[in-house]
Amino acid sequence: MSKSERTTDDSEAPEITEPGGTSASTSASGKVQSLERAITLLHATADSAPDGDTASNLAARTGLNRATAWRLLSTLEQYGLVERSPVTNRYTIGFAVARMASVAGFDGLIRRAHGTLRRVSEQTGETANLAVVQQLGLTYVDEVTPPVVLAAKWLGRQVPIHATSTGKALLAWLPAEEAQALLEGTLEAYTDTTITDRARLRAELTETRERGYSVCLGEMERNLYGVSAPVLGSRGRPFAVVSIWGPQDRVPESRFAALGPLARAAADEIAKAAETL
Incomplete structure (x- = not known):
């Protein structure tokens, strides 16, 4: 790091002693500089949505040197x-930001999507x-189950990417290199129908895009x-997935041709409703 960089970014600042004896650098206004810089980076990151930005570009936009920006971003990443x-x-x-600011995050999406999910559940x-x-996957955030149906509760659970129609709907609509990154490591076999061969999975993802929805056969x-369908943003990137599922005796493969288009229509409806978020 050059001397000029140190002077620009790590200028002398008074220190205050925190409870327990630790110290934190503060500005003349009494603000904690490291916290202020982290918040500035968060705002810059939010402004770069939906594609995001690199550490170098975020550093330039916030007036921080790259080393400081990288350290702060690494810490922010550790905490989600x-x-x-x-x-x-x-x-x-x-x-984590969406969880803490849920009124402006997923709660808004859930409110707009819940009526659609309820109607689909009643219809099917x-x-x-x-x-x-x-990051690196999906999490279930809302679910509607018919009152007469005893079903597993998936709220808050992460989605096995390769072994569910939900995960395959995401993979099929992501750019190939991003889908590949999500499939690093061994593809675990949860049942005897789980697809663990990468070539076979790629072929299924191609078929999924062609028909407009993904399927899961007890995987x-x-x-x-x-069945599942992606909720697509304005640039065609999936930001959520709608699924319809149940026990094999009620949702056999023969129903997929009817349920798939319903999932696709529900996903499109939610995408349109989300435009006002």
């Missing part, structure tokens, strides 16, 4: 406040749920079958 794409190294706002007699895209839990 920002997320870094393993493919592009671009930073976006993290899932099966469970309808919504998963949102986050996560042997008795659970279902």
